[in-house]
Amino acid sequence: MRLALLALAASVGGAALVPTATAEVPTAAPVRGPIVQMFQWPWESVARECTDFLGPKGFGAVQVSPPQEHVVLGDQGYPWYQDYQPVSYQLESRRGNREQFAAMVRTCNDAGVEIYVDAVVNHMSGSGSVGSGPGSGGSTYEKYDYPGIYADADFHGCRRDIANYQDKWEVRNCELVGLADLATESEHVRTTLTAYLNDLVGMGVSGFRVDGVKHMPPEDVGAIFGAVQNVPGTGARPYVFQEVIADGTTTAGEYAGNGDVTEFGYYGVVANAVRDGSLAQLANLPERMSLPSDQAVVFIDNHDTQRSSPILTYKDGVTYDLAVAFELAYPYGTPQLISGFAFDDPDAGPPAEADGTTQAASCDNSAWSCEHRRPIIAGMAGFHGAVQGTELTNWWDNGGGQVAFGRGDKGFVAINREGGELSQTFQSSLPAGTYCDVMSGELKDGACTGTTVEVGADGRFDATVAPNSGLALHIGAKL
Structure with a gap:
């Protein structure tokens, strides 16, 4: 099965063996401006953009790609999804090292832009990465064996792909396209993951987008993120929003006790209405959603939907811009935008050097799609901040x-x-x-x-x- 499916869900669960906790839920959107996912942008480029554009234009937070060490799939052309296969928790990725990451967080915070990390806590590397080592930071590893971090006993025993998505146990315990499925109910796994998250928060990271949440029991997610420390300097709880692709087996509301949840129903309703010129149907939009506004994170597209089920993307020009404008204007949910790189092959990675490290991102280079700099979207970021809290x-x-x-x-x-x-x-x-x-x-x-x-x-x-x-x-x- 194609590994491009990785980020559309990422898996795990089991009966809780240690006491669980529920993460403290923010009562309102954490920032005045929208969240923009700077997909695959290197750390130094994100820092520069925070200072030069995002802060001045009123963007509230950047969601950065996973910063931990990941597999290196050179024989597959360094696809984007290699970053969603961790091999350790050292901050050495194709986007930069620990020092560059820490400098980015400081710079963006100084510009008034918070940093949210895309957190991969459900799994480690997959069968498709066997023989591809070492990792992006030089670590050696094998599937189910990550020296000094995890051993065989730290993974679930259902070592086959999920076959029945109507079986909640299977969705939470078996493997998504061969990814080594962490036993997130175990104390060692929870402690290891929380230590990684605390390391990031200690650097000034303000929150997390949690990848593939429906493949973990809510109590596991709550225990891991509920144990994360407060953000230094502010004393605030880290903002947590969870990727839940709801279906007949798993509802978004199951996870609302841990933080906000992505409302996947939103992009289909809004993007279709804008594309088809049927905007009048959006008057009572909240009634068509599964989550209340204060628990929902909404989007017109993200890195997964762009590639797997696109309705509107950067390729659709001003029609896409108007859909994002509606998202930023209408009072439902916390808006999440994306700014990534141009692609034709849905597996393609970002612009890279010969060794697979990511090239500097620049909006003067057409290889980067830079949706956030489009005039309508940039102007509406300030609109969103100006109207916060109004009916x-x-x-x-x-x-x-x-x-x-x-x-x-x-x-x-x-x-x-x-x-x-x-x-x-x-x-x-x-x-x-x-x-x-x-x-x-x-x-x-x-x-x-x-x-x-x-x-x-x-x-x-x-x-x-x-x-x-x-x-x-x-x-x-x-x-």
């Missing part, structure tokens, strides 16, 4: 592909996915004044580089929105 107000639609809505008295957005112009007098709750449309420009040195809109004392304004475009006003971009 949906003043909804309007034409029954099809044209919608508009407000966020209390802090913002207003209109999106047009039809072939004709949307010319309308809109009713908002914004204070009177002149606003910069952040989908077409930005407020810079007291002037707007795009379109301006005059809002009257009654909150009303006239605007024309071109086909396949949008308009967004918020109080942080008021002249």
